[in-house]
Amino acid sequence: MGDIWMQITPANNWIYVANPEAVVEIFNRRHEFRRPLQLYGMLDIFGANVATTEGSAWQIQRKITATPFNEYNNNRVWVESLRQSKDMLQWWLSHHTSGVRSTAKDTRALSLNILAYVGFGRSYPFHGAFSMSETSYAVSFRDSLSVVLDNALLTLAIPPSILRLPIFPKSWSRVGWAIKTLKEHMMTWFLDEQSRFSQGKRGTGTLMSSMVDASETITRDPAHTSPKHESGQLQHRKEGITVDEIFGNIFVYYFAGHDTTASVFTYAVLLLAANPECQDWIAEELQHVLPTEDNEAWGYESKFPRLKRCLAVLLETIRLYDPIPGLPKWTGEGERLLQVGDQSLVIPPRTMVLPSLMALHTLPRYWGEDSLVWRPSRWIIPAASLETEGPVDLGTQLEKESILVPVKGTYFPWSEGQRNCPGKKFAQVEFVAVMANLFRDHCAQPIPMLGESQDHARQRLFDVVNDSQLRLLLQVRDPSSVPISWARRQTAGLDYCRDTVE
Numbered sequence: 001m002g003d004i005w006m007q008i009t010p011a012n013n014w015i016y017v018a019n020p021e022a023v024v025e026i027f028n029r030r031h032e033f034r035r036p037l038q039l040y041g042m043l044d045i046f047g048a049n050v051a052t053t054e055g056s057a058w059q060i061q062r063k064i065t066a067t068p069f070n071e072y073n074n075n076r077v078w079v080e081s082l083r084q085s086k087d088m089l090q091w092w093l094s095h096h097t098s099g100v101r102s103t104a105k106d107t108r109a110l111s112l113n114i115l116a117y118v119g120f121g122r123s124y125p126f127h128g129a130f131s132m133s134e135t136s137y138a139v140s141f142r143d144s145l146s147v148v149l150d151n152a153l154l155t156l157a158i159p160p161s162i163l164r165l166p167i168f169p170k171s172w173s174r175v176g177w178a179i180k181t182l183k184e185h186m187m188t189w190f191l192d193e194q195s196r197f198s199q200g201k202r203g204t205g206t207l208m209s210s211m212v213d214a215s216e217t218i219t220r221d222p223a224h225t226s227p228k229h230e231s232g233q234l235q236h237r238k239e240g241i242t243v244d245e246i247f248g249n250i251f252v253y254y255f256a257g258h259d260t261t262a263s264v265f266t267y268a269v270l271l272l273a274a275n276p277e278c279q280d281w282i283a284e285e286l287q288h289v290l291p292t293e294d295n296e297a298w299g300y301e302s303k304f305p306r307l308k309r310c311l312a313v314l315l316e317t318i319r320l321y322d323p324i325p326g327l328p329k330w331t332g333e334g335e336r337l338l339q340v341g342d343q344s345l346v347i348p349p350r351t352m353v354l355p356s357l358m359a360l361h362t363l364p365r366y367w368g369e370d371s372l373v374w375r376p377s378r379w380i381i382p383a384a385s386l387e388t389e390g391p392v393d394l395g396t397q398l399e400k401e402s403i404l405v406p407v408k409g410t411y412f413p414w415s416e417g418q419r420n421c422p423g424k425k426f427a428q429v430e431f432v433a434v435m436a437n438l439f440r441d442h443c444a445q446p447i448p449m450l451g452e453s454q455d456h457a458r459q460r461l462f463d464v465v466n467d468s469q470l471r472l473l474l475q476v477r478d479p480s481s482v483p484i485s486w487a488r489r490q491t492a493g494l495d496y497c498r499d500t501v502e
Contacts, residue, residue, distance in 0.1 A: 004340050014352045016326075018359035020366070020409025022340045026329055026355060027417040029336075033353055035419065036330035042156040046183060047244030049252045064241055065249045066422045068210035073118055074429045076205070078300035080117045081433035084110050084126050086295060089438055091128035092486040099447040099483025102128060104476065107265035111258050112149070114430060116142055119207035119250065120189055141185040147178035148251075149258050152472055155179065186247050207250060215240035257423055260323040261430060263475050267321045267465060268313055268435070270476065271374055273444040273484050274461040278313070278376060283489065285309040286440040288398050295437060300429070303436075308401055310435040311428060312379035315403070318413040319361045320374055321465075323473040327415055329353040357412055366410045379404045447483045457482070 003019035017023055026033045040052045050061045088110050092100045100106070106128050116122045124142050148155050154163070154175050162168075163176030186208070193212040196203070203209040241249075272279050289306045290298055329352070336347040347353060362371045368378070383400030414421035421427075438444075448457040461482045469477045 004345070012350070012352045013348070014354055015347060016354050016356045016359070017338075017340070018356045018363070019340045020360060020363075020407060022338055023355040023360065023412075024409040024416070025338065026353060027415075030417060030419070032331070032334070032336050033329035034332060036328050036352060038330075039328060043252055043255070044248060045155060045160070045179065046186075046251050047242065047246070047248030049245060049248035051252050051256075052248075061241055061245065061249065062418075062422075064211055064214040065253070067214040068118075068205075068207045069422045069426055072205055073207075073210075074425055075300045076118055077114065077426055077429045078304060078433050080114050080123070081430045082295045082298065082437055084113050085434040085437040087126035088128065089442065089486070091126065092484075093442070093488075096485055096487060099485045101480040101483050103269055103484060104262070104266045104479040107269065108150075108258070108262040109146075110434070111262040111265065111430075112142065112146055115254055115258055116145065118426075119254065121204055121206045121209075139181065141182070144178045144182040144185065145254065147175060148182055149255065151175045151178075152255065152259065156472075183247060186250065187243070190243055190246065207253065208246070211241075211246050211249065215246065253423065256421070257427070259473050261427055263323040263473055264314065264317055264321070264427075264431065265434065266476055266479055268317045268431075269438070269444065270461060270465050270479065270482075270484070271317065272313070272439070273446055274458040274465070275374075276443065276445070276458075279439055279443050281377065282309045282313060282435065282439055283443075284394065285398055286436055288395050290436060290440055293441060298436065304429060304432055306399070307432050307436060308403055309376070309380060310432045311403060312376040313435060314428060314431045315379050315413065316374060316376040319367075319411065320372070321468065321474060322357050322361065322413065323475070325358045325470065325474055326354045326356060327412065329355070355412065360410050360412065363410060366407050441489055442486055443489055444484050444486050447485050 003022070004015065004017050007014040007016065017026065034054065035051075037052060037054060043049060043051050048057070048061070050058060050065055053061055088106055091106070109126060109128070113124045113126060116124055120141065122141060154172065158172075160176045160179035163172050164180070166173070189208050190212065193203070193209050194216070196209075197212055197216050203213050272282075285307060289303055331347050331349055331351045331353060333349050335349055336353075338345050338347055361367070364371045381402045381404055382397065383402070414424040414427075445454065446457040446461040448454055452460075464478060464482050465476055467477045468474055
């Protein structure tokens with residue numbers, strides 16, 4: 001079909017773009033190709049937020065809500081991810097014989113617990129295959145948040161006050177009450193943080209604390225008040241964000257960070273279980289960078305930057321299985337000129353323009369003839385100097401490896417431009433920490449059916465992964481259909497995983 005094509009529907013015309021240069025131009029011309037707020041309005045469950053605002057309102061929201069994404073919190077993400085994934089691994093090891101069918105549910109629980117800790121300072125123990133009754137009502141913060149996020153379609157489609165009406169099924173009412181309970185928890189912690197700020201006490205560094213601090217600081221800064229009115233009196237217009245907007249932004253970050261991260265974890269774990277060679281490949285790096293089993297000795301600042309192969313697994317998984325396969329833009333009321341290759345095209349008014357991430361991430365002219373193959377090693381570049389030197393030890397080789405920088409416009413894992421995802425480093429740190437805990441000393445394999453070879457079981461697992469569906473996000477349709485067995489690695493030789501599972 002070429003690099004650009006149109007889909008005509010009764011509601012809107014959609015133009016899909018798979019030309020890297022044109023897509024970069026679309027992101028750069030943010031005033032002409034705007035975010036279609038009409039599609040994002042459903043995210044205003046608790047209040048306006050960075051996903052549902054434009055212009056100066058968005059700038060203030062972005063400035064305030066980006067403050068928690070810093071190295072202090074990245075370290076907290078690292079520590080909590082190691083703790084949670086250690087407990088998850090023990091749960092999986094306890095089901096070695098029968099295998100684990102709850103990979104998707106467990107990674108959702110893992111992601112939720114990490115977000116609860118970093119967002120509100122609440123630490124919860126990991127419980128495998130956690131599931132509440134369809135009719136039981138959530139009381140705790142964690143349970144309320146879990147119900148809301150696990151029922152995202154219902155949460156986004158119907159106002160919570162409507163969901164609680166007795167005319168609807170009890171399962172719907174349960175979601176409505178979970179939203180109400182979640183807001184009550186957030187209000188309690190908001191008032192605590194606001195009181196602490198007014199007393200001049202040090203912040204806790206959580207997502208809530210950082211947003212309250214940033215908003216209150218901007219509000220009280222004279223530089224952020226409006227200029228004098230014609231009468232000469234100063235207009236004290238607050239430039240912070242409201243409590244509802246703080247709650248709205250926290251929900252959006254939780255919604256975006258939880259579901260996308262859990263989806264990527266599920267894909268990565270299943271793909272690695274089907275690929276023992278790749279498990280061995282990242283184990284080489286993990287054994288070198290993390291010489292001790294004690295993960296409390298794995299310092300974030302000294303270890304995370306060196307785990308490039310683990311990061312490559314994340315980058316490759318998102319390349320082929322991006323939870324968000326498109327980033328829609330809107331032309332508004334005016335025509336837009338767009339250069340696509342050697343053609344100058346006129347995009348009509350009121351047209352949706354969708355950079356097609358799936359197409360861009362798999363273009364053979366940039367990613368090679370095997371662009372549809374999941375191969376994390378494509379992201380690792382050996383040091384050029386090693387090509388001319390004599391034999392070098394594995395440690396030197398690993399330390400000199402670097403991450404591939406894709407051709408501009410061919411890879412958008414965390415969006416692009418001013419509205420890129422501020423949680424990029426957060427997600428990378430969380431993923432790498434979990435991979436380190438899971439695969440340094442252990443390996444995974446699919447359990448074959450009666451009479452089935454291990455190779456056939458791996459291919460069956462690949463087929464399950466590729467049987468994906470797009471709901472709110474891209475996800476594996478039936479991740480529980482193949483049980484995964486976890487075992488400790490052997491310590492001799494390089495083919496740790498194959499020595500163990502064959």
